[in-house]
Amino acid sequence: MSRADKASATLLTLGGGCLDQGGPRGEPPENFVRLADVAPGVRQEMRYAGSENFMGRPVPGYCAGQCWLRREVAEALAAVQRDAESMGRRLVVYDCYRPQRATRAFIAWAADPADELMKAEYFPHLGKETLFDLGYIARESAHSTGVAVDLALIGLDFGTPFDLFDEASGSHFAGLSAEAKQNRAELFALMERHGFVNFDKEWWHFTLENLEGVAPHDFDVR
Numbered sequence: 055m056s057r058a059d060k061a062s063a064t065l066l067t068l069g070g071g072c073l074d075q076g077g078p079r080g081e082p083p084e085n086f087v088r089l090a091d092v093a094p095g096v097r098q099e100m101r102y103a104g105s106e107n108f109m110g111r112p113v114p115g116y117c118a119g120q121c122w123l124r125r126e127v128a129e130a131l132a133a134v135q136r137d138a139e140s141m142g143r144r145l146v147v148y149d150c151y152r153p154q155r156a157t158r159a160f161i162a163w164a165a166d167p168a169d170e171l172m173k174a175e176y177f178p179h180l181g182k183e184t185l186f187d188l189g190y191i192a193r194e195s196a197h198s199t200g201v202a203v204d205l206a207l208i209g210l211d212f213g214t215p216f217d218l219f220d221e222a223s224g225s226h227f228a229g230l231s232a233e234a235k236q237n238r239a240e241l242f243a244l245m246e247r248h249g250f251v252n253f254d255k256e257w258w259h260f261t262l263e264n265l266e267g268v269a270p271h272d273f274d275v276r
């Protein structure tokens with residue numbers, strides 16, 4: 055593990071998103087796995103387990119900075135990582151399975167006009183009450199079913215940072231630099247080769263489609 059990985063793992067396993075509630079609740083279903091067990095080469099920077107996110111604090115349900123996914127999705131990501139490595143690249147994931155209680159916290163946060171702590175960094179041009187209706191955050195997220203993942207390739211410029219809720223994060227935004235456009239095209243081609251579909255409002259958000267038995271969950275990330 056590199057120094058940067060160790061630092062982010064240490065920070066994120068402290069995840070305060072459930073510590074004040076007496077520890078993790080619920081059990082992961084049998085068809086969910088830790089990405090670290092299936093694709094250890096993927097770097098994990100699980101933003102909602104810490105404070106580096108649009109709420110500016112750990113999000114309920116994230117007791118650890120661990121990426122959990124449906125097994126099929128984790129295995130597909132492992133194949134993406136192998137492919138990326140053959141090109142000298144490495145994936146970093148920012149969000150994976152998301153407990154439903156985290157989404158409930160997002161909804162409550164958006165309804166509180168007093169809490170604008172992270173506006174300049176994450177939604178400088180939008181009122182946060184619009185973020186759900188504009189599609190940037192889902193009220194019923196595919197993340198809660200374990201088939202969605204937010205990610206990037208380390209070290210590449212994608213034109214905007216992860217979770218910048220802005221038209222410039224739209225996958226095919228016309229105002230991108232040539233480099234960012236090329237990097238997004240590389241990421242999309244890599245992910246699509248392994249069955250992932252990008253969400254066109256967010257270059258970082260991908261789902262693996264057509265899995266059976268897809269259902270939302272609310273066990274805590276640990």
Ligand SMILES: C[C@@H](N)C(=O)N[C@H](C)C(=O)O
Nearest residue numbers: 189190191192195196197
């Ligand atoms: C909030 C952002 N990272 C994201 O994942 N957005 C999609 C639309 C979602 O919430 O499912």
Ligand SMILES: [Zn+2]
Nearest residue numbers: 202203204259
């Ligand atoms: Zn996402």
